[in-house]
Amino acid sequence: MSTLPENKNPVRDNAMTVVATALLAAFLWWAEGHLDGYKIRIINLIAINAILGLSLNLIYGMAGMFSLGHAGFMAIGAYVSALLILTPEQKTAMWILDPIAPWLTGIHAPFLVSLLAAGLLAALFGWLVALPVLRLGGDYLGIATLGFSEIIRILITNLTPITNGPLGLKGIPSHTSLWMSYGCLIAALACVARLMRSNFGNVIRAVRDDEIAAKTMGINTYSTRVLAFTMGCFGGGVGGALMGNLITTIDPKMFMITQTYSLLMIIVVGGLGSITGSVVGSILVTTMLEWLRFVENPVTIGSLEIPGIPGMRMVIFSVLLIAVIIFRREGIMGMSEFSWDRLFSYRNRVTRGGGAS
Amino acid sequence: MLEIKDLNVWYGGIHAVKDASMSIKRGEIVTLIGANGAGKSSTIRSIAGLVKGAKGAVTYTARDGERVSLLGRPPEVMVKLGISLSPEGRRILPQLTVEENLVLGAYSRSDGDGISRDMEYGYALFPRLKERRNQKGGTLSGGEQQMLAVARALMSHPDLLMLDEPSLGLAPILVSEVFEVIREINREGRTILLVEQNAFAALKIAHKAYVLEVGNITLEGTGADLLENPKVKEAYLGG
Numbered sequence: 001m002s003t004l005p006e007n008k009n010p011v012r013d014n015a016m017t018v019v020a021t022a023l024l025a026a027f028l029w030w031a032e033g034h035l036d037g038y039k040i041r042i043i044n045l046i047a048i049n050a051i052l053g054l055s056l057n058l059i060y061g062m063a064g065m066f067s068l069g070h071a072g073f074m075a076i077g078a079y080v081s082a083l084l085i086l087t088p089e090q091k092t093a094m095w096i097l098d099p100i101a102p103w104l105t106g107i108h109a110p111f112l113v114s115l116l117a118a119g120l121l122a123a124l125f126g127w128l129v130a131l132p133v134l135r136l137g138g139d140y141l142g143i144a145t146l147g148f149s150e151i152i153r154i155l156i157t158n159l160t161p162i163t164n165g166p167l168g169l170k171g172i173p174s175h176t177s178l179w180m181s182y183g184c185l186i187a188a189l190a191c192v193a194r195l196m197r198s199n200f201g202n203v204i205r206a207v208r209d210d211e212i213a214a215k216t217m218g219i220n221t222y223s224t225r226v227l228a229f230t231m232g233c234f235g236g237g238v239g240g241a242l243m244g245n246l247i248t249t250i251d252p253k254m255f256m257i258t259q260t261y262s263l264l265m266i267i268v269v270g271g272l273g274s275i276t277g278s279v280v281g282s283i284l285v286t287t288m289l290e291w292l293r294f295v296e297n298p299v300t301i302g303s304l305e306i307p308g309i310p311g312m313r314m315v316i317f318s319v320l321l322i323a324v325i326i327f328r329r330e331g332i333m334g335m336s337e338f339s340w341d342r343l344f345s346y347r348n349r350v351t352r353g354g355g356a357s
Numbered sequence: 358m359l360e361i362k363d364l365n366v367w368y369g370g371i372h373a374v375k376d377a378s379m380s381i382k383r384g385e386i387v388t389l390i391g392a393n394g395a396g397k398s399s400t401i402r403s404i405a406g407l408v409k410g411a412k413g414a415v416t417y418t419a420r421d422g423e424r425v426s427l428l429g430r431p432p433e434v435m436v437k438l439g440i441s442l443s444p445e446g447r448r449i450l451p452q453l454t455v456e457e458n459l460v461l462g463a464y465s466r467s468d469g470d471g472i473s474r475d476m477e478y479g480y481a482l483f484p485r486l487k488e489r490r491n492q493k494g495g496t497l498s499g500g501e502q503q504m505l506a507v508a509r510a511l512m513s514h515p516d517l518l519m520l521d522e523p524s525l526g527l528a529p530i531l532v533s534e535v536f537e538v539i540r541e542i543n544r545e546g547r548t549i550l551l552v553e554q555n556a557f558a559a560l561k562i563a564h565k566a567y568v569l570e571v572g573n574i575t576l577e578g579t580g581a582d583l584l585e586n587p588k589v590k591e592a593y594l595g596g
């Protein structure tokens with residue numbers, strides 16, 4: 001069930017979408033006034049992880065290409081955006097190891113433009129990786145992107161005049177309010193939903209599900225894959241930029257393979273190939289990862305003091321992930337999508353069933 | 358329309374097609390029969406650009422008279438040239454509806470009017486598909502899936518339609534229905550290359566026929582001639 005359900009009742013569904021968006025807006029407005037900074041940050045992170053999960057899902061779930069490089073594309077996006085919105089004064093003050101490259105001091109752009117630039121540069125790199133690697137068929141993409149991601153991290157650590165090396169960038173002017181992250185999430189959801197509902201969405205599914213059938217229909221499977229991968233990398237770049245802006249500090253260690261691993265968890269838990277699943281997965285994985293932080297803190301039971309074990313939450317999370325894979329392979333949503341129609345027919349079934357008994 | 362000369366197909370050490378030569382004239386139904394594993398699919402897939410290790414000369418004369426050498430070209434070029442393959446085992450997309458499958462079949466085209474004309478043509482050939490246009494491909498019966506595979510192959514508006522075992526796994530009544538439609542498509546002016554294990558049904562409708570045995574073409578002639586041929590009778594028509 002990979003296709004998006006058909007819209008049987010467009011007036012009702014559009015109305016419901018408007019209502020749901022209004023409810024979300026009301027919640028965000030309430031949250032802004034009543035929740036503390038830590039909680040707001042987690043709510044922000046849910047949206048950003050959903051964007052990132054969605055972009056990786058486009059590559060892995062929808063187009064069927066196993067990629068381990070998302071952290072690298074996020075890093076490109078995060079640095080591009082940060083370098084564009086830091087002020088010249090901040091830049092000259094921050095580079096202590098090596099002086100900043102002179103051309104870089106003066107470039108400046110508004111935040112939204114920097115997001116676009118982040119996505120475009122990440123997409124450009126993604127395209128350059130995909131062109132040669134996908135020629136060899138999909139099997140080598142995982143290892144090639146893993147290598148790429150590490151290379152990017154090493155480059156960032158060493159290209160001090162541009163990236164400030166291991167010290168990273170600090171004091172990035174913050175623009176990532178709840179409105180910004182959820183605005184971007186809604187835009188991303190709308191784009192991917194439109195894409196997957198279009199004929200090109202069916203082309204991507206055909207290439208994933210049956211390469212020979214796709215070829216006999218005259219589909220160039222190679223360029224379809226390159227295009228899908230490049231679009232996913234665009235999302236990775238934008239998501240990385242938002243993430244860096246939310247935290248206001250970035251350094252190369254933020255973009256290690258564990259970052260990609262968290263995104264994979266999101267889409268595996270949520271459902272490979274499902275737009276809805278990317279959001280559901282992000283909510284679950286982001287809150288779980290935060291909640292599990294307590295296991296890394298020291299615990300005192302009576303007079304016994306157990307020191308916190310760093311990395312323990314990833315261990316527990318891996319166990320949970322394995323449980324998901326054993327008991328619900330296809331993730332929570334499988335490949336299916338949320339739709340108002342499905343919700344209403346489910347509700348009708350439940351109420352009718354209840355009335356009969 | 359299509360000249361195949363000394364076609365050889367290798368899969369690593371397996372020599373699947375050995376120096377096969379065939380000729381297809383515009384407007385004909387040509388059939389290629391042979392036992393399982395004889396190399397029929399390898400031959401037809403080479404023409405469609407799906408086999409990397411194919412050697413030899415395959416020359417296609419397009420409708421405008423231009424002669425093109427096919428081997429080594431990617432499948433999407435073949436589709437653009439007017440060659441379409443309905444592959445063995447149907448390979449329809451089970452998650453997509455009948456109509457979405459057909460729309461994908463027209464991927465190489467951008468003439469909206471032509472596409473809807475060909476879709477109506479497909480529905481006219483197989484009215485059952487029209488009834489099930491919004492049904493998922495995977496929910497169709499085997500026979501309906503085969504009809505969908507043929508209709509989808511027609512969506513690129515081919516001059517040369519290649520069908521790989523369209524009768525595979527179909528009930529006898531459906532076999533004759535599908536073969537009647539193949540004849541109908543041919544009467545409309547399309548050339549057909551039909552690969553079959555069901556030799557009797559294929560020879561009955563073929564203008565010309567070739568017999569493939571372990572990679573070699575061992576017999577050729579008109580469909581009627583081969584139906585009478587004692588060797589064919591013994592090996593493929595059950596005595």
Ligand SMILES: Nc1ncnc2c1ncn2[C@@H]1O[C@H](COP(=O)(O)OP(=O)(O)O)[C@@H](O)[C@H]1O
Pocket residue numbers: 368371373391392393394395396397398399400
């Ligand atoms: N992709 C492949 N890789 C390796 N061997 C193959 C492949 N396809 C077909 N063969 C072999 O080539 C021979 C001819 O197969 P095929 O062309 O499918 O015959 P047919 O369609 O007449 O049944 C068989 O021995 C088969 O095992």
Ligand SMILES: [Mg+2]
Pocket residue numbers: 397398399445522
């Ligand atoms: Mg075969």
